[in-house]
Amino acid sequence: xxxxxxxxxxxxxxxxxxxxxxxxxxxxxxxxxxxxxxxxxxxxxxxxxxxxxxxxxxxxxxxxxxxxxxxxxxxxxxxxxxxxxxxxxxxxxxxxxxxxxxxxxxxxxxxxxxxxxxxxxxxxxxxxxxxxxxxxxxxxxxxxxxxxxxxxxxxxxxxxxxxxxxxxxxxxxxxxxxxxxxxxxxxxxxxxxxxxxxxxxxxxxxxxxxxxxxxxxxxxxxxxxxxxxxxxxxxxxxxxxxxxxxxxxxxxxxxxxxxxxxxxxxxxxxxxxxxxxxxxxxxxxxxxxxxxxxxxxxxxxxxxxxxxxxxxxxxxxxxxxxxxxxxxxxxxxxxxxxxxxxx
Numbered sequence: 001x002x003x004x005x006x007x008x009x010x011x012x013x014x015x016x017x018x019x020x021x022x023x024x025x026x027x028x029x030x031x032x033x034x035x036x037x038x039x040x041x042x043x044x045x046x047x048x049x050x051x052x053x054x055x056x057x058x059x060x061x062x063x064x065x066x067x068x069x070x071x072x073x074x075x076x077x078x079x080x081x082x083x084x085x086x087x088x089x090x091x092x093x094x095x096x097x098x099x100x101x102x103x104x105x106x107x108x109x110x111x112x113x114x115x116x117x118x119x120x121x122x123x124x125x126x127x128x129x130x131x132x133x134x135x136x137x138x139x140x141x142x143x144x145x146x147x148x149x150x151x152x153x154x155x156x157x158x159x160x161x162x163x164x165x166x167x168x169x170x171x172x173x174x175x176x177x178x179x180x181x182x183x184x185x186x187x188x189x190x191x192x193x194x195x196x197x198x199x200x201x202x203x204x205x206x207x208x209x210x211x212x213x214x215x216x217x218x219x220x221x222x223x224x225x226x227x228x229x230x231x232x233x234x235x236x237x238x239x240x241x242x243x244x245x246x247x248x249x250x251x252x253x254x255x256x257x258x259x260x261x262x263x264x265x266x267x268x269x270x271x272x273x274x275x276x277x278x279x280x281x282x283x284x285x286x287x288x289x290x291x292x293x294x295x296x297x298x299x300x301x302x303x304x305x306x307x308x309x310x311x312x313x314x315x316x317x318x319x320x321x322x323x324x325x326x327x328x329x330x331x332x333x334x335x336x337x338x339x340x341x342x343x
Contacts, residue, residue, distance in 0.1 A: 011063065028262050054272035058182055067194070068111050069118050069121060070330060071327045071328070071330050072114070072121055072327075073114070073119055073326040074326065074327055075323045075326075076111055076113075076117070077110035077111065078319050078322065079183070080101070080109070080111070080112060080113070080135075080183045081094060081097050081098055081101070081319055082181065082316035082320055082323075083180055083183045083184065083282055083316075084097055084184065085319070086278070086279045086282045086283065086315045086316050087180075087282050087283055087286050087317050089231065089308075094319055101186075104188055105186065105187075105200070109186075109188070112182045112183050112185060113179040113180070113181070113182030113202070114179075115201075115202055115205045116175045116178050116179055116202045117175060119175075120172070121213040123171060124168055124171055124172050124175075127164075128164045128165070128166075128167075128168040129164065130159060131160075131163055131164040131167045131168070132160045132163070132164035132237065134159075135159065135160040135164065136152055136156060136157065136160040137161040138267075139156040139159060139160065140152045140156055147181070151241075151245065154172045154238050157237050157241050158234040158238050159234070160234075160237065160239070161235070161238065162230050162233065164233055165229040165231075165233030165234065166226060166229070169225050169226045169229050169230075170219075172207070172225070172229075173219050173221070173222040173225055174218040174219065176221075176285070177209070177218055177219070177220060177221060177285045178205050178209075180282055180286065181205055181285070181286070182201075182202065182205060184286060185197045185199060195343035198256070201247035202211070202219060204207055206218065209288075212288070213288060217288070220284060220285055220288070221281045221282070221285035223296075223297055224277055224297050224300075227277050227297065228277035228278055228281055229274075232270045232271075232273055233270070235270050236266050236267070236269070236270040237266075239262075239265065239266040239269045239270070240262050240266040242264060243261065243262035243266065244258055244259070244262050247261075260329050261329075262328060264324070264325035264326070264328045264329045265325070267324035267325060267327065267328035268321050268324045270324070271317075271320040271321060271323075272317065272320075272321060273314060274320075275313070275314060275315075276314065276322055278306070278310060278316065278320070279304070279316065280297055280301055280313075283300055283304065284297070284300055287300075292298070301313075
């Protein structure tokens with residue numbers, strides 16, 4: 001049983017009823033590096049949500065999953081359109097893709113490939129925030145009380161965010177690959193006589209990839225995903241921290257409105273940077289035995305630019321930006337409401 005962390009900001013005390021956990025749990029064990037903390041022997045997981053109002057370990061764990069899942073459900077239809085625009089050339093734009101998807105596949109077509117991301121979101125977010133907070137702790141070596149008066153530098157925040165992004169990729173990569181493959185299936189199950197889809201579901205998709213491409217096939221595009229997420233999440237956390245610090249008085253926690261706006265704009269900023277490599281990542285994930293195979297990230301970039309022009313690297317940028325703010329805003333806002341509802 002792990003030693004109780006009595007001074008962790010996630011565990012409220014009379015002197016600090018609520019706080020932001022930026023890795024200031026000085027007594028935290030590196031055995032809990034991946035975000036599974038313990039207080040009194042009861043585990044709970046961290047997630048990509050504000051920790052300022054965490055009052056109980058039970059509601060925190062449940063709300064982490066529910067808020068992440070809610071944001072994912074709301075954003076998945078936009079993600080499906082984005083993936084199809086990036087990997088297919090049959091659509092003239094966002095509206096054309098949405099209309100054709102709805103006419104041919106009904107509303108269900110927008111939610112293809114969503115089950116695995118929902119199942120994995122708690123684990124992926126726990127890894128991301130666990131690594132982020134512990135890396136920040138290792139870089140600053142300051143207690144939470146000291147950090148409130150002297151916040152970590154943006155350089156440390158960026159390094160911690162990049163580290164979290166790098167580590168979480170290897171958990172995220174197989175789930176993301178399966179999601180992209182299922183999203184690109186345009187066959188309609190609802191219409192009788194239509195050809196059956198290649199993959200019957202996420203489990204069948206994973207089994208088929210392992211059989212046809214080997215276990216390494218599940219990590220196709222992982223290098224592009226690493227190049228996308230490592231700097232992007234560093235930028236995400238820096239933008240978020242900067243906006244919160246600009247809006248909140250020194251030594252005080254940001255308000256819910258500040259968290260809402262900061263999270264939304266941090267999402268927009270990070271996706272604006274990530275979109276070119278997101279295009280490459282999606283195309284490499286679709287490159288299997290029955291599709292053209294790229295020799296690597298640079299080869300995919302060169303072929304795409306030569307055949308479709310430089311504009312290809314910005315496909316999905318508009319819908320990524322439009323999706324980023326509301327998804328992050330709903331995630332942060334619903335988290336606060338869930339905590340308040342649980343009391």
